[in-house]
Amino acid sequence: MKSFTILRNKLLKIFGHLKLSKYPPYLYYKPIGYKVRGGNVEELLKSIIPGDIIIRGYDDYLSSRLIGKWSHVGLVTKENEIIHAIGSGVQREHIINFFRCDRIIIMRPKLTVDQIKRVITKAESSLGVKYDFAFNFDNEDEFSCTELLYYCFEEYKDILKMSKEEMSLFAGLIKKVVINPKAFKDFEGFDEITRVENNI
Numbered sequence: 001m002k003s004f005t006i007l008r009n010k011l012l013k014i015f016g017h018l019k020l021s022k023y024p025p026y027l028y029y030k031p032i033g034y035k036v037r038g039g040n041v042e043e044l045l046k047s048i049i050p051g052d053i054i055i056r057g058y059d060d061y062l063s064s065r066l067i068g069k070w071s072h073v074g075l076v077t078k079e080n081e082i083i084h085a086i087g088s089g090v091q092r093e094h095i096i097n098f099f100r101c102d103r104i105i106i107m108r109p110k111l112t113v114d115q116i117k118r119v120i121t122k123a124e125s126s127l128g129v130k131y132d133f134a135f136n137f138d139n140e141d142e143f144s145c146t147e148l149l150y151y152c153f154e155e156y157k158d159i160l161k162m163s164k165e166e167m168s169l170f171a172g173l174i175k176k177v178v179i180n181p182k183a184f185k186d187f188e189g190f191d192e193i194t195r196v197e198n199n200i
Helices: 002-015 038-047 062-066 113-125 145-160 181-185
Strands: 018-021 026-029 053-057 072-078 081-086 089-094 103-109 165-169 174-178 190-197
Touching: 038 103, 038 190, 053 181, 072 113, 072 145, 072 181, 081 145, 103 113, 103 145, 103 181, 113 145, 145 181, 181 190
Parallel strands: none
Antiparallel strands: 018 026, 053 072, 053 103, 072 081, 081 089, 103 190, 165 174
16 A cells, blocks of 8 residues: 555656646646746846846747757846747737746846937837748848847947847758847847856
8 A cells, every 4th residue: 555655646746747738739747847936036126127138048948949048038128027029929028927937147238328218119119010930130020039129229239249140040940140049148238137047
């Protein structure tokens, strides 16, 4: 009876970590949720100001395997709000939702308050723009996450030392002149404010 109890407990523990994907339907095992945790979020919230760029990454998303460790960026526009481009288009999101990931870097542009206001105004005017699945930086009718930020900061690209480069996307399947999300941590015109990379 004792071995049955041990086996049952182990199975229930595993069952508690199984997740169901709806599309396509399948089960997968993930004993740990996102690595950015409550205490991290509290510290991050103390650090951010409007105009900051948040770069995030995931361990278990396919995009992280194809694009790299840092796979998405967004712009802080208000105390608890971020604007970013995702598959459904450019949208506002509560900052807490944006922090549901495995790693974060907060970057601050070396710009004046008035310049930041202009950047935020451009982001707000982009709400509802469709997502650019072709990653075409010359088209302002659709934006990927990095295209949106490039568009918002473009008039200050020389101050911020922002530049596009030819990159292989999706494991070399596509070559495009783009900005990879991780590039925002390397541009000289941005200061790193803080980062969270937990090894859970």
